[in-house]
Amino acid sequence: MxxxxxxxxxxxxxxxxxxxxxxxxxxxxxxxxxxxxxxxxxxxxxxxxxxxLGTEGRTRWREEDWWWPAVIAVLAVLLALLLWWLLAQLRRHRLGQVLIESEDDSTARLNGRALEDALEEEAQVLDGISRAHVRLTGRRTAPAARVRLLLKPHAEPARTLEQLSRETLAHARDSAGLDRLPSEVRLREVRHRARRVA
Structure with missing residues (x-):
């Protein structure tokens, strides 16, 4: 939004x-x-x-030495902020491809969405995880993963996190031939609505 x-x-x-x-x-x-x-x-x-800018506007502050440098500085800062805002809108937040290099120096491109889907599917079968969402960020040669997990009420967060790291993320890293796959994991618990019992 x-x-x-x-x-x-x-x-x-x-x-x-x-x-x-x-x-x-x-x-x-x-x-x-x-x-x-x-x-x-x-x-x-x-x-x-x-x-x-008319004559009155140009000459009103002529006697003040600080006026024009201040105007130029404010406009420069405003321009820099607008350019930063524009670049922030154009920047892709999702990694489209992962570059895989083999031992014989040949390269291949793996679709980032396919790797995200594989990570999500493998994470969702782990014990205690209700739903998983994965987004790849970073560079093609050095991807990173942002993982959001929705935990079931009986889940143990420490055990779930260890299992995710040892199994799911390790499988993804090994299958893509990556040396490392830094990951940020956010855990949230499923909330059930209270029901009135008659």
């Missing part, structure tokens, strides 16, 4: 900046006169002689 909200907000912000920049460019190149159309009356940039 948060990811969708972020993308919508980023899209709206980009669309607004694109429209503003396009309008300034339209006025700066005097395209409305060349192409024979008119801009709305409220639009401030009507021709090449109009400026984004």
């Amino acid at each position: 948060l990811k969708a909200v972020n993308r919508v907000l980023l899209g709206l912000l980009g669309l607004g900046l694109f429209a503003l920049g396009g309008g300034v460019l339209l006025g700066g190149l005097d395209l409305q006169r060349h192409w024979g159309f008119d801009v709305p009356g409220w639009w401030p940039f009507r021709g090449p002689n109009d400026v984004v």
